Amino acid sequence: MLSLRLARPASSILRNAVVSKTTPAMRFSAIRFISTRYTTDHEWVSFDKSSNIGTVGITDYAQKALGDVVFVELPGQGSEVAQGDSMGAVESVKAASDIYAPVSGVVEEINETLSEQPSLLNKSPEQDGWLSKIKLSDPAEFEALLDAEAYKAHCEGQ
Numbered sequence: 001m002l003s004l005r006l007a008r009p010a011s012s013i014l015r016n017a018v019v020s021k022t023t024p025a026m027r028f029s030a031i032r033f034i035s036t037r038y039t040t041d042h043e044w045v046s047f048d049k050s051s052n053i054g055t056v057g058i059t060d061y062a063q064k065a066l067g068d069v070v071f072v073e074l075p076g077q078g079s080e081v082a083q084g085d086s087m088g089a090v091e092s093v094k095a096a097s098d099i100y101a102p103v104s105g106v107v108e109e110i111n112e113t114l115s116e117q118p119s120l121l122n123k124s125p126e127q128d129g130w131l132s133k134i135k136l137s138d139p140a141e142f143e144a145l146l147d148a149e150a151y152k153a154h155c156e157g158q
Helices: 060-066 139-143 148-156
Strands: 034-038 043-048 053-058 069-073 086-092 096-100 105-110 132-136
Touching: 034 148, 043 139, 060 086, 132 139
Parallel strands: none
Antiparallel strands: 034 043, 043 053, 053 132, 069 086, 086 096, 105 132
16 A cells, blocks of 8 residues: 655745735844655655644655545544554545654644545645645654655655
């Protein structure tokens, strides 16, 4: 059974930079730094340290291995997940696979669009096809995940 996760942008990048509007009296603007890490099971998590929220999904590598996705099972909003535990499943025309939590925490939000459009995982696995948003209970778990280069090497070795 395929575990889920493929390469996203470099792990320590300025992503989705949000700059606040400033008045002439203001000297500094707020910038959010979001970095992305990967699991060997082919999940990705983009972590916004300012909010302690990680957005979780499957990688392009995973969606290609699965084929056409026809159903996505997601965790319940408010549920607690532990790193490495199953938190849902993806079914395709050729396989079914568990989704494993890349980090521990509480599920703050799920991508409800996937219930009506599971094919978003094929079309945009690392953008619109995100699975859930988790408030991390241990941010150190995120730092221990693979960066983009290590994940790419992992995929090339499979």
